[in-house]
Amino acid sequence: MGLxxxxxxxxxxxxxMIVRALPSAFRDEDVTLTQAANGLEALxxxxxxxxxxxxxxxxxxQMDGFQVLERLKAEDANVIVVVISADIQPEAQRRVxxxxxxxxxxxxxxxxVLQETLHNIGLV
Amino acid sequence: MAALLETLTEDQRDALKELMNIAMGQAADRLARLIDTLVILSVPSIRLATECAPDLSDCPIFSAPSAYITRQSFLGALRGEVLVCFEQDGADELASLMGFDENLNTDEHDELMLDVTNILSSACIKGLAEQLELPASFGAPSILATNSTLFDKVGDVINRDQTLILEICFKVESHSFTCDLLVCVARESLPSVIEAINRMLEDL
Structure with missing residues (x-):
């Protein structure tokens, strides 16, 4: 898969919880998983x-998810971002x-829900 | 019980903060829909009150020149008290954001703050209780303090029998409204809370 x-x-x-919810295909040897504890580490x-x-x-x-998205957008980054958050306000969802x-x-x-989302964006 | 709290592992603390984060996300959503403005949430923090008074001196609200504190009890297997601390100017602005006249009298102002307390604390405790699978019901909110005796009053409430304090700060974007919300969990609830967290962690 090479993802x-x-x-x-x-x-x-x-x-x-996120890793546990991933589809079985994502537990493939070709998938590499990196964990980040804040936005700086993710960038x-x-x-x-x-x-x-x-x-x-x-x-x-240190750096929140909105700031990460702003940086990625400014860099025209080539990455698919799925936001998983407790901040469920409609305005927060619109902004991301x-x-x-x-x-x-x-x-x-x-x-x-995670697997349906990945399906909808064409990743499974 | 203090010993039990002091031995909370890093994973248990992390889980408690995350449960609080999810519960407060629901509370922020309720408030945001009410005022039609984005509410910015802080990362939750956990404080432990042992036999001594908890150190709340770095709570942002205590540096406010004038503040206003409300309280609401929750009862059941998850038991304790929610304290909501508003800055006075922010409380006035909240009234304005909700479309109320700037010249609210004291009773109307109090009623509005109690309504907001009920919205925030019920959403938060409902969210926590559901995740912990512990039943909880609510008492009526009331005004705790409105002047410079805040620190002592809050200390009194927390010392009585609350031991675990979960704190989060709300800010309304582009406005001066800020409030701190403290969920003070009673010591007799702690074994059930810790047991529920352990079950969640074991499932991972």
Missing amino acids: KIVVCDDSSMSRK EAYHAGKADLMFLDLTMP KELGAAAFIRKPVRED
Whole structure:
């Protein structure tokens, strides 16, 4: 499959929940998974060529998800971003889409919702 | 019980913060729909109140020149008290954002703050209780303090029998409205809360 995924969330429990909800095809040996605890780490991973797909939280210390999306947009980055957040306000969802996110998923993440989202954006 | 809290592992603290984050996201959504403006959430923090007074001196609200604190109890297997701390100027602005006249009298102003408290605390506690699978119901909100005795009053409430304090700050974008919300979990609820968190962590 050769897919490089970054899971960015300041909560280790949340990162584990996202990884657990991934489709079985994503547990393939060809898939590389990088974990990031804040936006800065996620951007570092992207710049190191470790991100084709990024799962991104919004409310995080140091650099939040909105700031990451702004930076990626400014760089015209070639990465698919799926925001997974507890910040479910309609305005927050509108803004992340405007900043280039491919989809928004509310926390706590559910396996069926994550897999449907990945299907809708053509990744499974 | 203090010993139990002090031995919370990093994973348990992380899980508690994340559950609070999800619950507060629901509360922020309720507030945002009410005022039709984006509400900015802080990263939640956890404080432990042991036998001594909890150190709340770095809560942003305590540096405000004038503040206003409301409280609402929650009862059941998840039990404790929510304190919502508004800056006075922010409370006035919130009234304006909600379309109320600038010249609200004291009773109308109090009623508005209690309504907002009810919206925030019920959404937050409902969100926490559902995730922990612990039942909780609510008492009526009331005004706790409106002047410079805030610190002592809050300390009194928390010291009585609350031991775990989950804190989050709300800001309304482009406006001066800020409020701190403290969820103070009673010590007798802690074993159930920790057990529920352990179950969630074991499932991962």
